[in-house]
Structure formats: C-alpha cells, structure tokens
Amino acid sequence: MSKEPDRIFAQPLAQVPDFAFNEDVVRVFPDMIKRSVPGYPTIVENLGVLAAQFAQPHSVLYDLGSSLGAVTQALRRHVRSEGCKVIAVDNSAAMVERCREYLNGQNSMFQELLPVEVIEGDILALQFEPASVVALNFTLQFIAPEQRLALLGRIRQSLLPGGALILSEKLRFNDTQEHALLTDLHIAFKRANGYSDLEIAQKRSAIENVMKPDSLEEHRERLLAAGFSTVVPWFQCLNFASLIALP
Numbered sequence: 001m002s003k004e005p006d007r008i009f010a011q012p013l014a015q016v017p018d019f020a021f022n023e024d025v026v027r028v029f030p031d032m033i034k035r036s037v038p039g040y041p042t043i044v045e046n047l048g049v050l051a052a053q054f055a056q057p058h059s060v061l062y063d064l065g066s067s068l069g070a071v072t073q074a075l076r077r078h079v080r081s082e083g084c085k086v087i088a089v090d091n092s093a094a095m096v097e098r099c100r101e102y103l104n105g106q107n108s109m110f111q112e113l114l115p116v117e118v119i120e121g122d123i124l125a126l127q128f129e130p131a132s133v134v135a136l137n138f139t140l141q142f143i144a145p146e147q148r149l150a151l152l153g154r155i156r157q158s159l160l161p162g163g164a165l166i167l168s169e170k171l172r173f174n175d176t177q178e179h180a181l182l183t184d185l186h187i188a189f190k191r192a193n194g195y196s197d198l199e200i201a202q203k204r205s206a207i208e209n210v211m212k213p214d215s216l217e218e219h220r221e222r223l224l225a226a227g228f229s230t231v232v233p234w235f236q237c238l239n240f241a242s243l244i245a246l247p
C-alpha cells in the first residue's frame with residue numbers, strides 16, 4: 001500500500017473543488033482514511049472477523065465501494081468458508097486500477113486466498129448474486145440520499161439466510177449539542193493526526209456537497225424499511241459507527 005502522506009488540502013485553494021476519488025486522492029488514500037476516520041483500522045480488521053461468522057459456503061461476499069480493497073483484504077484474512085468468492089465494486093477508475101495492482105500482488109505471494117473479482121461500476125446498477133456478506137464500509141454516505149433505500153432493498157433481496165450486511169458510516173446527530181461535541185472531538189482527532197486547521201476546513205468544504213451522513217436512527221429505520229429484521233451497532237468511535245443488519 002502507498003505510504004504517501006495526504007497533503008491534498010495543505011495549501012490555501014482559491015476555490016475548493018468538490019471532493020472526488022481521483023488519482024490525487026488514490027495516491028494518498030490509505031493515509032487519508034486512517035488519519036480521518038477514528039477507529040478505521042479496528043473497523044476493517046473486525047469486519048473480516050464478523051464476516052467470517054456470516055459467510056456461507058459457496059456464496060459471494062461483496063465489498064461495495066471497495067476503494068483500494070482494504071475490506072476485501074480483511075475478508076481474505078479471516079473468511080475460511082469453502083468456495084466463497086469476493087466481488088469488489090467501485091466506480092472510480094483510479095481506485096479500481098490501484099486496487100487490482102494490490103490484489104494481484106497478494107495473489108502472486110499467497111496461495112489459497114479467496115478469489116476476488118474487481119468490477120469498475122456503479123453499485124446502483126449492479127445485478128446482485130446471492131450473497132452471504134455485503135460490506136458497505138463508508139460508501140452509503142456518498143450515494144444520493146434518495147437512492148439509499150432502494151439500494152439497501154436490493155442488497156436485502158440478495159442476502160442468503162444466515163448472511164449479513166455490515167454498514168459503516170460517518171454519523172450526524174439530531175441533538176444539536178451532541179452533534180457539536182462529536183464534531184469538535186473529530187476535529188481534535190484530525191489535529192492530533194497532524195492535519196492543520198486549514199486542511200480540516202478545506203476538506204470540510206470539499207466534502208459537504210458530496211457526502212451526506214445520516215443519523216443512527218435514520219439508518220435503523222431505513223434498514224428496517226428495506227426489509228432487514230435486526231439492526232445492531234457493533235462499533236462507534238466519536239461520529240463514526242458500524243452496524244450489522246440481518247435479513
């Protein structure tokens with residue numbers, strides 16, 4: 001994985017463009033996401049551990065919005081069910097190209113890894129195969145809010161009995177004080193990871209039009225409306241959380 005540090009917003013920009021998963025972001029993405037999302041390494045590793053509990057033999061495991069394949073790699077480290085295959089999907093050509101390079105490197109070093117297919121495509125247009133595990137790790141927040149329920153409905157329809165959706169997201173809070181407190185603490189987390197106030201402010205304006213977080217209550221209600229029977233938060237660190245949703 002690239003070790004290049006994220007300096008994308010370090011210099012003052014006359015106009016901050018909308019955030020995009022382009023080549024500049026791809027180059028620094030492992031550093032960016034680790035320094036921006038509290039608990040990210042714990043979420044990714046344990047997503048693999050949880051997935052191993054739900055993976056059914058001879059089924060598909062989806063990594064939707066796979067970026068550089070961190071979740072796919074965690075699935076490969078932990079899932080031991082026979083005959084499973086990972087399908088990783090992302091609509092950023094730059095992400096997909098680099099993700100394929102990393103995974104091919106792994107394939108040549110290790111035998112007996114789960115086979116992986118990396119698809120460059122829109123998860124909104126995907127024809128889902130019957131799946132036992134679906135991971136949406138910080139991806140749903142980039143989908144237009146009005147498209148989220150239909151996507152979750154299609155995921156629910158594709159899930160096999162005994163399977164699970166694992167959904168990680170940045171959260172918004174309905175209580176104004178709670179929202180302000182956790183936003184401030186998230187800024188403190190970013191500062192402690194070496195981001196300047198300018199970087200934090202410019203990243204916020206870049207992202208506010210393209211990433212729309214929901215509250216935990218909205219997630220729960222939408223997942224139930226999509227046909228899931230059980231929704232269980234298994235991780236929260238500041239304003240970032242991960243949920244398990246069962247069919």
Ligand SMILES: C[S@@+](CC[C@H](N)C(=O)[O-])C[C@H]1O[C@@H](n2cnc3c(N)ncnc32)[C@H](O)[C@@H]1O
Pocket residue numbers: 021033044064065066067068069070071089090091092095121122123124136137138139142143
């Ligand atoms: C924050 S990143 C996900 C991080 C990644 N899952 C991980 O754990 O390292 C969001 C990803 O979702 C992808 N994405 C956003 N909208 C998408 C869509 N409609 N279809 C496919 N991928 C999408 C972006 O290109 C980006 O790579």
Ligand SMILES: O=C(O)C(=O)C[C@]1(C(=O)O)C=C[C@@H](O)C=C1
Pocket residue numbers: 032033036037138170203204207211
């Ligand atoms: O809230 C932020 O500032 C973030 O950087 C969050 C977040 C995310 O949650 O995916 C946004 C974009 C980058 O992909 C990395 C992290």
